[in-house]
Amino acid sequence: MSDTSLIRARLLARRAELLGRSAAVTADLHHEHEPLVADFADQATQRENEEVLRGIEQSTRGLLRQVNVALERVDRGEYFRCSRCGCDIEAERLQAIPEADQCARCAAHRQLA
Numbered sequence: 159m160s161d162t163s164l165i166r167a168r169l170l171a172r173r174a175e176l177l178g179r180s181a182a183v184t185a186d187l188h189h190e191h192e193p194l195v196a197d198f199a200d201q202a203t204q205r206e207n208e209e210v211l212r213g214i215e216q217s218t219r220g221l222l223r224q225v226n227v228a229l230e231r232v233d234r235g236e237y238f239r240c241s242r243c244g245c246d247i248e249a250e251r252l253q254a255i256p257e258a259d260q261c262a263r264c265a266a267h268r269q270l271a
């Protein structure tokens with residue numbers, strides 16, 4: 159049926175991309191801590207930047223977890239099955255979001271909940 163090695167390659171590429179982003183953000187955060195700016199306005203900007211970076215870091219970690227789960231799902235042969243209702247996840251959806259673990263209907267439902 160579907161070529162799982164291709165899916166695996168896509169997920170691994172996605173994971174590499176996310177790990178790269180995570181490392182860059184972590185490096186930025188580390189850098190932000192260093193010379194503390196004397197100016198109060200600059201300090202406020204620094205804190206805001208830090209918050210934005212932490213937000214990116216968190217969402218990147220979340221995505222990484224999803225990609226790892228997706229890779230496990232490939233191994234178990236469950237990649238195409240919706241983790242919520244058990245139906246097949248739409249191919250276009252997996253094309254757009256390779257780490258998706260639910261069909262479009264369930265995902266929409268989850269977002270509303």
Ligand SMILES: [Zn+2]
Nearest residue numbers: 240243261264
């Ligand atoms: Zn579903």
